[in-house]
Amino acid sequence: MVRYVYDFADGGRDMADLLGGKGANLAEMTRLGLPVPPGFTVTTEACRAFLATGVEPPGLGREISQHLSALERAAGRRLGRPDDPLLLSVRSGGRFSMPGMMETILDIGLNDACVLGLAKASGDQRFAWDSYRRLIQMFGGTVMGLDGSLFEGVMSDLKRSRGVANDLDLNATDLAELVEAYKDLVRREAGEHFPQSPEEQLHRAVNAVFESWRSERARLYRRREHISDALGTAVTVQTMVFGNLGPDSGSGVAFTRDPATGRPGLYGDYLANAQGEDVVAGIRNTVPLTALKELDTTSYARLCDHLRALEAHYRDLCDIEFTIERGRLWMLQTRVGKRTAEAAFTIAAELTDEDLITPDEGLARVSGHGLARLMFPRFDTSAVGEALVHGLPASPGAAVGAVVFDSAEAVRRADAGEHVILVRQETTPDDLPGMVAAQAVLTSRGGKTSHAAVVARGMGKVCVCGAEELALEAGAHRFTVGDTIIEEGTVISVDGSDGTVYLGAAPMVDSAVMRYFETGTRSAGLVDAVARAMEKADDVRRLEVRANADTPEDAARARRFGAQGVGLCRTEHMFLGERRKLVEAMILARNEAEREEALRALLPLQRQDFTGILQAMDGLPVTIRLIDPPLHEFLPDRTDLAVRVATAEAQGTASDPHDAELLDAVNRMHEENPMLGLRGVRLGLVVPGLVAMQVRAIAEAVVERTRAGGSPKAEIMVPLVGAVEELRIERTEVERVLTEVSKESGITVHCPVGTMIELPRAALTAGRIAQEAEFFSFGTNDLTQTTWGFSRDDVEAAFFSAYLDKGIFTTSPFETIDIAGVGRLVQIAVAEGRAARPGLKIGVCGEHGGDPDSVHFFHTAGLDYVSCSPFRVPIARLEAGRAALPETERSDSR
Numbered sequence: 001m002v003r004y005v006y007d008f009a010d011g012g013r014d015m016a017d018l019l020g021g022k023g024a025n026l027a028e029m030t031r032l033g034l035p036v037p038p039g040f041t042v043t044t045e046a047c048r049a050f051l052a053t054g055v056e057p058p059g060l061g062r063e064i065s066q067h068l069s070a071l072e073r074a075a076g077r078r079l080g081r082p083d084d085p086l087l088l089s090v091r092s093g094g095r096f097s098m099p100g101m102m103e104t105i106l107d108i109g110l111n112d113a114c115v116l117g118l119a120k121a122s123g124d125q126r127f128a129w130d131s132y133r134r135l136i137q138m139f140g141g142t143v144m145g146l147d148g149s150l151f152e153g154v155m156s157d158l159k160r161s162r163g164v165a166n167d168l169d170l171n172a173t174d175l176a177e178l179v180e181a182y183k184d185l186v187r188r189e190a191g192e193h194f195p196q197s198p199e200e201q202l203h204r205a206v207n208a209v210f211e212s213w214r215s216e217r218a219r220l221y222r223r224r225e226h227i228s229d230a231l232g233t234a235v236t237v238q239t240m241v242f243g244n245l246g247p248d249s250g251s252g253v254a255f256t257r258d259p260a261t262g263r264p265g266l267y268g269d270y271l272a273n274a275q276g277e278d279v280v281a282g283i284r285n286t287v288p289l290t291a292l293k294e295l296d297t298t299s300y301a302r303l304c305d306h307l308r309a310l311e312a313h314y315r316d317l318c319d320i321e322f323t324i325e326r327g328r329l330w331m332l333q334t335r336v337g338k339r340t341a342e343a344a345f346t347i348a349a350e351l352t353d354e355d356l357i358t359p360d361e362g363l364a365r366v367s368g369h370g371l372a373r374l375m376f377p378r379f380d381t382s383a384v385g386e387a388l389v390h391g392l393p394a395s396p397g398a399a400v401g402a403v404v405f406d407s408a409e410a411v412r413r414a415d416a417g418e419h420v421i422l423v424r425q426e427t428t429p430d431d432l433p434g435m436v437a438a439q440a441v442l443t444s445r446g447g448k449t450s451h452a453a454v455v456a457r458g459m460g461k462v463c464v465c466g467a468e469e470l471a472l473e474a475g476a477h478r479f480t481v482g483d484t485i486i487e488e489g490t491v492i493s494v495d496g497s498d499g500t501v502y503l504g505a506a507p508m509v510d511s512a513v514m515r516y517f518e519t520g521t522r523s524a525g526l527v528d529a530v531a532r533a534m535e536k537a538d539d540v541r542r543l544e545v546r547a548n549a550d551t552p553e554d555a556a557r558a559r560r561f562g563a564q565g566v567g568l569c570r571t572e573h574m575f576l577g578e579r580r581k582l583v584e585a586m587i588l589a590r591n592e593a594e595r596e597e598a599l600r601a602l603l604p605l606q607r608q609d610f611t612g613i614l615q616a617m618d619g620l621p622v623t624i625r626l627i628d629p630p631l632h633e634f635l636p637d638r639t640d641l642a643v644r645v646a647t648a649e650a651q652g653t654a655s656d657p658h659d660a661e662l663l664d665a666v667n668r669m670h671e672e673n674p675m676l677g678l679r680g681v682r683l684g685l686v687v688p689g690l691v692a693m694q695v696r697a698i699a700e701a702v703v704e705r706t707r708a709g710g711s712p713k714a715e716i717m718v719p720l721v722g723a724v725e726e727l728r729i730e731r732t733e734v735e736r737v738l739t740e741v742s743k744e745s746g747i748t749v750h751c752p753v754g755t756m757i758e759l760p761r762a763a764l765t766a767g768r769i770a771q772e773a774e775f776f777s778f779g780t781n782d783l784t785q786t787t788w789g790f791s792r793d794d795v796e797a798a799f800f801s802a803y804l805d806k807g808i809f810t811t812s813p814f815e816t817i818d819i820a821g822v823g824r825l826v827q828i829a830v831a832e833g834r835a836a837r838p839g840l841k842i843g844v845c846g847e848h849g850g851d852p853d854s855v856h857f858f859h860t861a862g863l864d865y866v867s868c869s870p871f872r873v874p875i876a877r878l879e880a881g882r883a884a885l886p887e888t889e890r891s892d893s894r
Contacts, residue, residue: 717775
C-alpha cells in the first residue's frame with residue numbers, strides 16, 4: 001500500500017519532494033525539539049493522484065482518520081467535541097515556496113455547538129465567535145468558491161452600522177451576528193448550508209487545497225518561476241494555536257537577516273491579538289518585531305534563541321512564522337527565506353566569512369538572474385524633488401510608471417506597451433497578474449512580510465509597502481496624499497531601496513554594481529560581495545565567456561566586463577546609415593565593373609571597423625561573421641517605393657529614375673520567406689566579390705594591427721552552412737584572399753575559418769562539416785527557429801502566450817534553450833564534430849549564451865565558450881562558474 005500521510009515526527013527536511021517544503025520543515029523543527037503544534041502531512045503523491053482522477057486515492061481517508069485519532073489522543077481533545085474542541089489548520093505546501101498563491105483554512109472543527117464550548121474553555125466569547133467567522137469566510141472562499149469580496153462587504157456593512165473602523169472594535173455580540181450573516185451568505189450564494197460536521201470540513205478542506213494547485217494564480221506563478229505543474233502540493237494538518245486571544249497573544253513573521261539588504265539581525269513584523277493570516281495579508285499595519293521585546297520579553301528571548309538555532313542548522317537565511325498564545329511561543333513554519341538579489345549576494349559573502357558555508361556554496365546561492373537586477377539603474381536622488389510619500393522599502397530597485405489601481409488595468413496597459421505602477425491598499429493572490437505586468441507595487445498597508453512584499457521580492461519587482469499617508473478612494477481611481485490628488489495614469493517613481501515615492505519620472509543613474517563592472521571601483525558591502533562572487537566564478541569555471549560586439553565601443557565595454565574575446569561580430573551592422581547607399585550601388589550594379597567599384601568603396605570602411613575591434617580586443621579572439629541577412633534588407637521598403645512611383649505616375653509627373661530602379665531590384669529580390677532564402681553562405685556563393693571584399697578587409701586590418709605592434713586574433717565565420725560543399729567552396733575563396741594579402745604585405749595572415757551551426761542539417765552532418773571547419777559556433781536563435789519551424793518575429797505575438805498557458809512551453813525557447821529538441825541537436829553536433837576533428841573549438845553566439853539556465857546546459861554539453869551581449873557578460877561569467885560547481889553544492893534559486 002502507498003503511504004499518503006506522515007506525522008511531523010516521521011519526516012525531515014530531506015523529504016521536501018514528498019512532504020512539500022512546509023511539511024518537511026515542520027518535521028525538521030519537530031526533530032530539533034522546537035515548540036511546534038502537533039500535526040501530520042498529506043503527501044504530494046496523494047495530490048497528484050487526486051488531480052489525475054478527480055477523487056482522493058484509495059485509503060487516504062482511512063489514513064487521515066488514523067493520524068487524526070493519534071493527534072486527538074496526544075492533545076486530550078477531540079475534533080467536534082462540544083465542550084473543549086480540538087481545532088485544526090489546513091495549509092498547502094509545495095516543493096517550492098509559492099507565497100500567497102495557494103490556500104489556507106483555519107479553525108477547522110468549529111460549528112454552532114463547538115463555538116460555545118470554545119468560548120467556555122477559553123473564557124473569551126469574542127475570540128470564539130471571531131474564530132468561527134474566520135472559518136466560514138475562509139471555507140466559503142477556498143472550498144465553496146465564493147467571492148471573498150462578498151464576505152468583506154458584509155463585514156464593512158457591520159462595522160459601518162456599529163460606527164467602528166477596525167475589526168478589533170467589534171464585540172462578541174457583533175461577531176455572533178456576523179457569523180449568522182456569513183451563514184446566510186453561504187446558503188444564498190453556494191446553495192447549501194455551511195457544513196456543521198467537522199469531519200466533512202476537514203475532508204473538503206484537504207481536497208480544496210489539492211484543487212488550489214491548479215488555480216489560475218498558482219499556474220501563473222509557477223510559469224513565472226519555472227516550477228513544474230507536475231509536482232503537486234502537500235497538505236499540512238496541524239493543531240490550531242491562537243494569536244487572537246487578547247493582548248498577551250499575537251502572531252508574527254521573522255527573518256534571521258534582512259531579506260531586502262542581507263544585513264544581519266532580527267527582522268520581521270508582529271501583530272498583537274491576531275492570527276498569522278492577518279500579518280501576511282497586510283489588513284492591519286504591524287509593528288516591527290523588535291517591539292515584541294517590550295511587549296513580551298520572555299517570548300522575544302525564546303524566539304531569538306530559536307532563530308539562531310535555525311540559521312545555524314539551515315546555514316542560511318530563515319523565514320519563520322510564529323504565534324504567541326497567552327504568553328506561550330509556538331513555531332508554525334520555517335523555510336529558507338526568499339530574498340532580494342542584493343540580500344542574496346550579501347548573505348552569501350557573510351555566511352562564507354562566518355564559516356557557515358564554503359566559498360563554493362556561497363557561489364551556488366547567488367544567480368545570474370539576481371546579478372542582472374543589481375545592474376539596473378537607480379534614481380539620481382540629487383536630482384529629485386521632495387518625496388510624495390514614504391513607505392517601507394520592501395523590495396529594492398527603481399521603477400517609473402503610470403498609476404493603476406487594479407490588476408486588469410495593469411495588464412491591459414502593460415500589454416499596450418505602457419509602464420505601470422500597481423497601487424493597492426494591500427495585494428491578494430488575485431492581484432498576481434497585475435503584479436507581473438507592473439514595474440512596481442505600492443501599498444498603503446502591510447509590512448515587509450505582507451503578501452505584496454514577499455511576492456514582489458520573489459519576482460524581483462520593486463515594492464514599497466505600508467505607505468500610510470496614501471489614502472485610496474475606493475472606486476474613484478485615485479489616491480490622495482494630504483492635499484495632493486493623484487489620478488489614474490499619473491506617472492510616479494518608486495524607489496524600493498529606501499521606500500520613497502516621487503511624483504513624475506525621476507532621472508536614473510547607473511547602479512554601484514554597474515560602476516564596478518565599468519571601472520573596477522570596489523566598495524564595501526554589496527559591491528564587494530558581488531566582486532567576490534565573480535572572482536570565485538572565474539576561478540572555477542571551465543567555459544570561456546565572449547561577447548557579441550559589432551563596434552569598437554561595444555568590444556571595449558565587453559572587455560571591461562570580463563569578456564575573453566568577441567564570439568560574434570555581425571558585419572551587416574556595419575552597412576547601415578550612410579553606408580547603405582554603397583550597398584544599394586552594389587545591388588543595382590549593371591555589370592561587374594560597377595559592382596567592383598561599390599565593393600572598393602566599402603572595403604576601407606570595413607577595414608576601419610575591423611581594425612578598431614581588433615585593437616579593443618588585442619590578444620583575444622575576434623570571430624567575424626561574413627554578411628548574413630538577405631540583401632533586400634538593405635534596400636528601401638517595397639511598399640513605400642511602390643507608393644512613391646505610383647503617385648508620381650498618377651500625377652502625370654516623371655518618377656525618380658532611382659526609385660524605379662530600386663523598385664525593380666526590390667521586386668526582383670523579393671522573397672516570401674527571406675529567413676530561408678538568399679542569405680548567409682548563399683550570398684557569398686552567388687554575389688561575386690562580396691566575400692573577397694570582406695575577407696580582404698579583415699586581413700588588411702590584421703596586417704595594420706600587427707604593424708602597430710598588436711596581437712590580432714581574427715577568426716572568420718561562414719554563416720548558415722547546411723552542406724559541407726558550401727563551406728569548402730567558400731573556404732577556398734577565403735584562403736585565396738588571405739594568401740594574396742599575406743604576399744602583398746609581407747606579413748603572414750592566418751585566420752581560422754569556421755562556421756555557424758544554425759540549421760538542423762548542419763547539426764546532423766556536423767562530422768562532415770568539421771572536415772572543413774576549424775571551429776563551430778552555434779547560432780541558437782536561427783537553430784531554434786528552423787528546428788521548431790517558427791518565425792520568431794511572427795509567432796511570439798501570435799500564439800506564444802497560448803502555448804505558455806497550455807503548458808506546451810514553460811518558457812520561451814528563444815529565451816532559454818529547448819534542451820529536448822535544439823539541445824539534442826547541439827549534443828549531436830558536438831559529438832560528431834569532435835569525433836571528426838579532435839580538439840574542435842566549439843562555442844555558442846546566440847543570446848542563449850547569456851541566459852543563466854542555458855549556460856548550465858552549454859557547460860554540460862561540453863562547449864568551450866558562450867558569447868552574448870556585453871551587458872550579459874558578467875551574468876554568463878557567474879553562471880559558468882555556478883555550472884562548474886559539484887552537483888552537491890548547486891542550489892535552486894527558487
